Structure formats: C-alpha cells, structure tokens
Amino acid sequence: MARGFVTAEEVAKRAGVSRSAVSRTFTPGASVSQAVRRKVLKAARELGYRVNRLAQGLNNDRSNLIGVVGTNLSAPFISKQLDLLSIGLLRRGLQCLLLNAADARKDIAPLIELLFEFRAQAIVVLSGEPPSSIVDECIANGVRLILVNQRLDRTDTNMVLSDDSHGADLAALRLIAAKCQKVAVVSSASQTPAQVRRATAFTQRMQASGVDVVAWSDGPTGYESGYQAGCDLLRDKKIDGAFCVTDLLALGFLDAARIEMHRRVPEDVSVIGFDDIPQSGWKSYELTTIVQSLSTLTDNVLTALETDEPATRLQVVPVSMIERKTVR
C-alpha cells in the first residue's frame, strides 16, 4: 500500500484483458496471442509495471534466492571468491542473498536459519561449519547445501574443496629440494579445517623426510599475524624455511623477514604461501605459492547448484605450485 508498485491487475484493466493474460505475457513458455501480448506490454510500459518475484516465488516455490554465508569478506581470497560467485549467480538468473557472519568464531546456524525463512533455494557456505542438525534440516526441506573448502563427514551434502594436503605436500617437497634444515609452518589462531589440513599434511611430509618443523599459530588470519610470526620465528629459532597456510600470512612473514629481521629471501630463508592472492604477484613480494583455482572452484559450486542429481558429492579441485622468487 505504502509502496506504490503497479500490480498485474491494474495492467490487465488498462489493457482490457484478464489478470491471467498479463501473467501469461510475462511467463516465458505461455500461450498468448500476439495481439494480447502487445496490448499488455503496452499497458505495462505505460504504467511502469514490474513483476513481483516474491509473489511469483510464493506460487511455484522457487524464490530464486541463493544464500551465501561467509566471514571476513574483505580478505583478498574470499572477496575474489565472492566476486566470481556473485557474477556466476547473476549470469544464471539466480540472486545472491549475502549474509556476513561477522564473527568467525560464532555459529553460522542462525544465519542459515534466516536463509530458510527467506526460502533460499540453496545455500553456499564459504566459511564456518554448519552444525549437523542444520544440515539435516536443509536436506529435509530440499534446500541444497554447498560447503566450500569445508569437509563434513557425511555423504549427503555437496562439498567442493581444494586439495589442501596435496598443496601442502608440494610446498614441503619444494622446501626439501631447497635444502632447508629447519622449517616453520605458520597458521593462525582460527585454525579453520582447511588450515589444519594444510599444516598437518606439511608437517607429516617434512618429518617423514627428517626435517624439523616448528609450528607457529596465533592471532587472526592476516598480514599482521604473519608479520608477528616472522619476527618471533626469525629472532630465536634458526629457521631457514617457512610454509604459511595462507598468502596473507606469508606476505606478512616476508616483510618481517626482510624489513624487520634483515634476512634475505630466498637466500637466508625460503617461504611458500597458499592461495595465490593478487598481492602475491606484486613486485615487492613475488611469492612462491600454492594456487587454488578459484574459477574451477566457483564453477563447481555453480554446477552443484544447478545439477538436479541426488545431491551427493565431494569434489576436490586440484592445486598447483607457482614458482616465483621466495624459495631458494
């Protein structure tokens, strides 16, 4: 009422046809004569009619809304992810209902519940782990759930994730090839599943080869923590190599090494990151890192969204190493 959008009824009246004629005109596969269609279109244009998708969705149970939940949306990696995802959704005629889980620590369940209320057709979780009761509810209600870089121990959900352990392996192998004697693996206090997978895979491989690895983890997952790690590790311990589970950490580490601790990279210490964010390619860094293919990651999410199959799949997308200049 307060809001002034024109309704199909008004258009119908003006065009001198029935309400359903209007509806048909705006429904892709419908049977309307050219004559009627023209009249309707004309009236609609004159009145400034806009289909009401909410009402539309109420009928056919398709809201066209895809819920996206994530944290820390301004971090380079996730923001790129969101960028690609939102473009892809739009291109497929789907709308992106974005819920920012401001606090990584907090449970994302309330957000997903909110998405239920909006009748989101599917939910893409970029960060945070949904409790299994929520996962059950998704399935019960026919809401497709897609977990990105998150592995749940169940077979009835879609998960698409990068091959973290293989990536960590590549990093370890490379550091071994560089003849590092004592290396560090740096992560953050958040200890997301992905981080843990990377760190443990790396550590295992290293120890299998008989090289010492010291673990560092503190603070949020960002540049500052990496910087702190660099200072800490390079001051006391005799580190000559580091694997940072995230590029942001690696970049901070790099700056600490070079600027604060006066080490040469890669001569004195080698460092490898994970993600390949844009900044890693910048001339001041040229970080050697493990690249997750964001585009295939996103493509997989999008197809998982569309496919009508018995929503059951675990998709691991391959990673590779890009050699730049931070490893000897």
Add this chain to the structure above:
Amino acid sequence: MARGFVTAEEVAKRAGVSRSAVSRTFTPGASVSQAVRRKVLKAARELGYRVNRLAQGLNNDRSNLIGVVGTNLSAPFISKQLDLLSIGLLRRGLQCLLLNAADARKDIAPLIELLFEFRAQAIVVLSGEPPSSIVDECIANGVRLILVNQRLDRTDTNMVLSDDSHGADLAALRLIAAKCQKVAVVSSASQTPAQVRRATAFTQRMQASGVDVVAWSDGPTGYESGYQAGCDLLRDKKIDGAFCVTDLLALGFLDAARIEMHRRVPEDVSVIGFDDIPQSGWKSYELTTIVQSLSTLTDNVLTALETDEPATRLQVVPVSMIERKTVR
C-alpha cells in the same frame, strides 16, 4: 510443493489452535496468551516450522531486502566497503541482495530493475551511475536509493560521498610542501566520477601554485595500471611527485618506481594515494595517502537507509591525510 517447508496451517492444526494464533506467536508485538504461545512454539519446534518471510513481505509490503549493486567486488577498497555494509545490514535485521555489475562499463539499470522485481526496500549503489529514468522510478515507487561516492545533480536522492576534492587538495598541498617541481596525476581509463573529481581538484590546486602536472590514465583501476604509469612516467618525463587517485594505482606506481626504475622513494620521487586500503600500511609500502573513513561512510549509508525523512540529502564525509613514508 516440491519444497518441503512446513506451513503455519500445519502448525496450527498440530497445536490445536487457529492459523492466526500461530501467526501472532511469531509476530513481535502481538497478543497471545502464554498457554497458546507455548503450544504453538512446541508444535512449531516439533515440525521444524520456519516463517516464510516472502509471504510475510507480500502482506505488509516490506521485503526486508536491501539491494546492493557494485562492480569489481574483489578490489580491496570496495570489498571492505561491502564487508562493513553487509555486517551493518544484518545487524539491523535487513537482508543484503547482492548484484555484481560484472562489467563496470555496462549500464546498471537492468540490475536495478531486477531489484525492483524483488521489491527491494532500498538500493545501495556502490559503483555505476543509474540513469535518471531509473532514479525517477525509485522515487515513484518508494524505493530509497542511496548513491555512494557518486554525485547526481538532483536533490531527491540520498548521496553519501567522501570529500574527494578536499582530499586531492591535501595531496597537492603536501606535494607542494615537498617541493616537487613536476608532478603527475595518475588515474585509470574508467574515469569514474570520483576519480575525475580527485584528478581535477588536484590539478587545479597544483597549477594555481605554478607547478606542472602531467596526467596519465589508462587501463583498469588496479595495481598493474599503476605499475605501467610508473614505468611510463619515470622513463621519459622528469617526474618528482605523483598523486594516484587510488591506492591500488599508487602501490603499482611505487613498485615500478623502486624496483623497475630504480628510484628512491621518497628521496627521488614522492607519491600519495587515495583510499587507505590495508595494503598501503604494509611494511613494503608504507604509503602516504588520503583516508576515507569507511566506517562513517557506511554508517551514513545505513542511517540513510533507516531514516524516514523526505529522502533528500547529500552527505559529504570528511577525509584526512595519513603520513607514512612515501613523501619527502
């Protein structure tokens, strides 16, 4: 049908009350007896009932959806903006319908029209310029429109923007104080209104002080363009100062200056950016720049969203300069 959400009717049946009793139980200010409320809540829990906000919105004409349109969502500045905005929206009980205008060049009108169809209560435009016919339609239909860092020549829309010209002024003054003789202003091919405002204000102030300014602009607004600018400008021209209309450009410029062109910054050339993105504070850069207060920018957007006033306002948020180490 296909979708299996429980309806209020089913809950009512199970609780042995009327359909409206259920509705009331879930409506904040309603009159229901504790007894009924309890019964309803119990039944709802058992059945896994979730209010259908779409249907709800259909009634009271409040979709609770706020449309957000923007481009280049992975650029540091805008992604931070989106981060803050989406948090703020959620905190206020509003939902964020994100539309990524993949191509900056293209018209955002279709996106806004889509938002109309979803009956977005308000639309926040982070980038792109809405044609005036669309603005009219917003007003006609009671959809609040909020333009961020975009100035339209009308008084019936909300605009919140940073004080670009003052920022540019600060930059100019500082470069003059640094005794620069020949400076460059670097922007990109996009030439967004904000960029233009910055560049022209800077140029004017410089010329008023009798110092030469050469303008450079090409490519997208990013690190690479800045790098290119640095190479171009430092090779031929005898530049000893640069104002980059965006930090991303400035960072690229910096790398070009130091690494490719072997200049010392700030001894040989001074550079100032605009935005103060996180990377500008990183140890490898320590860029002196103009800071837009993203939080007050966002706060203003959010209040503009809520205020019931005659949607008419232009809010200019002040900027300041943060001195780091790239100006002599």
Add this chain to the structure above:
DNA sequence: CTGAAAGCGCTAACAA
C-alpha cells in the same frame, strides 16, 4: 487462446 476461480503462506481487521 482466454477468462474465472482456486490457491501459494501469511497478516490484519473484525467480531466474538
């Protein structure tokens, strides 16, 4: 091809 009528899930005005 077209209109009438029923219904999607919910809220609100009205009586009781």
Add this chain to the structure above:
DNA sequence: TTGTTAGCGCTTTCAG
C-alpha cells in the same frame, strides 16, 4: 485473547 474472513500479487488448472 481468540477465530473467522479477507486480502497481498501472482500462477495455474479448468472450462469455454
């Protein structure tokens, strides 16, 4: 406080 009734704007049978 409660239930009944009438919509919100749209789609979709079902007759014609």
